[in-house]
Amino acid sequence: MAVYRKDIRVKRFPVVERGGSHYEDIAGLALDNSINHLNHCYKSKLCGAEGAVEFRDGGVYTYDNHGKRYLDCLGGYGIFNVGHRHPKVINAVKAQLDQVCLHSQDLLNPWAAHLASQLAAIAPGDLQYSFLCNSGTEAVEGAIKLARLYTKKTEIISTKNAYHGVSMGALSATGRDVFRKPFEPLLNGFTHVPFGDIEAMEAAITPETAAVILEPIQGEGGINVPAAGYLRKVRQLTKKHGVLLILDEVQTGMGRTGRMFACDHEGVVPDILCLAKALGGGVMPIGCFMSTSKIWKVLEPNPSIHNSTFGGNPLACTAASACIEVLLEEHLPARAAVMGNYFMRKFNELKDKYPGFIADVRGMGLLIGLEWTSKELREKVQVELFHRGVLVAATMNANRTMRIEPPLIITESQINLMIETLEGIISEITEEELVELNAEAAAEIKASKKAKAAEPKVRRRRVACPRYGMKLVLAPVKKGKKKDASKKKGNKLKAEPSKNAKGGKKSKKGAGDKSKGRK
Numbered sequence: 001m002a003v004y005r006k007d008i009r010v011k012r013f014p015v016v017e018r019g020g021s022h023y024e025d026i027a028g029l030a031l032d033n034s035i036n037h038l039n040h041c042y043k044s045k046l047c048g049a050e051g052a053v054e055f056r057d058g059g060v061y062t063y064d065n066h067g068k069r070y071l072d073c074l075g076g077y078g079i080f081n082v083g084h085r086h087p088k089v090i091n092a093v094k095a096q097l098d099q100v101c102l103h104s105q106d107l108l109n110p111w112a113a114h115l116a117s118q119l120a121a122i123a124p125g126d127l128q129y130s131f132l133c134n135s136g137t138e139a140v141e142g143a144i145k146l147a148r149l150y151t152k153k154t155e156i157i158s159t160k161n162a163y164h165g166v167s168m169g170a171l172s173a174t175g176r177d178v179f180r181k182p183f184e185p186l187l188n189g190f191t192h193v194p195f196g197d198i199e200a201m202e203a204a205i206t207p208e209t210a211a212v213i214l215e216p217i218q219g220e221g222g223i224n225v226p227a228a229g230y231l232r233k234v235r236q237l238t239k240k241h242g243v244l245l246i247l248d249e250v251q252t253g254m255g256r257t258g259r260m261f262a263c264d265h266e267g268v269v270p271d272i273l274c275l276a277k278a279l280g281g282g283v284m285p286i287g288c289f290m291s292t293s294k295i296w297k298v299l300e301p302n303p304s305i306h307n308s309t310f311g312g313n314p315l316a317c318t319a320a321s322a323c324i325e326v327l328l329e330e331h332l333p334a335r336a337a338v339m340g341n342y343f344m345r346k347f348n349e350l351k352d353k354y355p356g357f358i359a360d361v362r363g364m365g366l367l368i369g370l371e372w373t374s375k376e377l378r379e380k381v382q383v384e385l386f387h388r389g390v391l392v393a394a395t396m397n398a399n400r401t402m403r404i405e406p407p408l409i410i411t412e413s414q415i416n417l418m419i420e421t422l423e424g425i426i427s428e429i430t431e432e433e434l435v436e437l438n439a440e441a442a443a444e445i446k447a448s449k450k451a452k453a454a455e456p457k458v459r460r461r462r463v464a465c466p467r468y469g470m471k472l473v474l475a476p477v478k479k480g481k482k483k484d485a486s487k488k489k490g491n492k493l494k495a496e497p498s499k500n501a502k503g504g505k506k507s508k509k510g511a512g513d514k515s516k517g518r519k
């Protein structure tokens with residue numbers, strides 16, 4: 001008989017019974033186990049502190065163990081596009097449970113093949129092949145590997161503040177030090193240019209560049225929508241230099257921004273497309289990266305050169321297939337566009353009515369960023385929304401920004417309810433309280449203005465760039481500084497890229513780091 005270190009029999013998940021103090025017991029146990037066996041920080045997590053335990057969900061709502069209902073404007077960080085527990089997805093998975101759950105790995109897997117054919121049908125352009133995995137991080141990891149394998153080059157250009165996941169490859173593409181620094185050295189060959197800056201991107205391209213990886217809208221970076229035409233210009237640029245374009249639509253995909261994929265807004269077809277999150281219909285975890293038959297050829301000699309045991313499992317595939325059907329049958333991408341416009345109009349009305357609270361409203365479809373005037377204010381409003389039954393959260397790389405990512409099935413009256421709740425909270429915050437909440441942010445702004453004023457003045461020159469039909473702003477050449485020949489295109493491996501390539505004629509490498517970005 002096996003001997004366990006501890007008696008596992010006491011570790012059964014509590015059976016739910018109605019009435020009495022049973023729900024409180026479950027909540028207490030969940031909090032204890034979370035603190036002691038997941039992470040001690042659960043002690044201070046909002047729901048933990050409230051004794052609120054997730055209990056059931058459906059549609060646009062989540063319910064806690066007390067029976068309290070929460071309007072879900074967070075959408076599980078963008079996984080519930082078709083809503084919580086959509087009946088079509090649930091029924092497909094239930095039926096699949098009675099047939100095959102995980103695949104043998106030996107016989108043909110009809111569910112994976114069917115899903116891949118559906119993905120090819122909805123994907124932009126000639127993206128035809130899919131590799132099925134289990135998460136967004138894995139999709140990005142695979143995309144990076146495919147780009148390197150196909151081009152036989154190693155360098156990848158990403159953007160500052162990008163979020164592509166946290167495995168070592170995906171993390172190398174992620175553009176924020178707080179995630180990256182503790183794990184360095186990461187993969188060689190990654191550069192990060194300011195999001196939205198086509199000139200910096202071109203300057204960062206070298207003969208060794210395999211790919212550019214980009215979110216069409218930066219999600220975790222703070223719901224940053226680039227200027228119209230940016231994605232098209234990136235596509236033109238990458239084509240011109242023979243560089244692959246990887247679009248990470250893990251968060252923007254599956255109808256979230258008002259089209260099936262965010263790149264559809266500009267008619268851009270990437271070479272590699274990454275999907276995950278909502279692809280699983282809010283029921284199963286699944287991710288994928290897709291590409292063209294031309295690029296996929298490099299996976300033919302050894303198809304298992306990149307692989308995953310659970311990737312393409314029948315349960316996840318049936319959920320994803322049902323999800324795609326629901327998105328199309330219920331016209332959810334178009335619905336996201338309409339409801340997103342309505343939501344943003346309402347947020348803008350609040351912004352104008354209560355100056356000093358909301359700094360910016362931005363987004364596309366139902367991927368909306370609500371930037372507050374300070375992190376402290378965002379936190380206060382978020383906690384209050386929770387108490388009043390609305391779920392929201394911050395974006396990971398921009399803590400003043402509240403993400404609004406509800407299921408795409410949200411109705412106008414549910415949006416009105418969220419807006420009324422929000423207005424109730426804002427109107428209760430006194431002027432003194434607002435000043436106090438914004439004090440730190442105000443001090444930061446003051447300090448950065450002072451630092452900027454102390455910087456030596458540089459005269460800027462505007463020149464037309466006919467190739468991209470835009471104006472570029474160039475710093476003038478400083479007298480007496482010689483161009484560093486080691487930073488020329490082709491010499492990048494020998495040169496350590498300068499972090500502050502100010503002055504001197506702008507070198508290709510230095511330009512990638514010259515700006516502090518948009519935020």
Ligand SMILES: Cc1ncc(COP(=O)(O)O)c(C=O)c1O
Pocket residue numbers: 077135136137138140163164165166215219220248249250251252276277
């Ligand atoms: C754009 C993007 N890519 C990749 C990821 C990583 O996905 P996952 O958390 O499923 O690994 C995320 C997660 O938020 C994301 O937003």
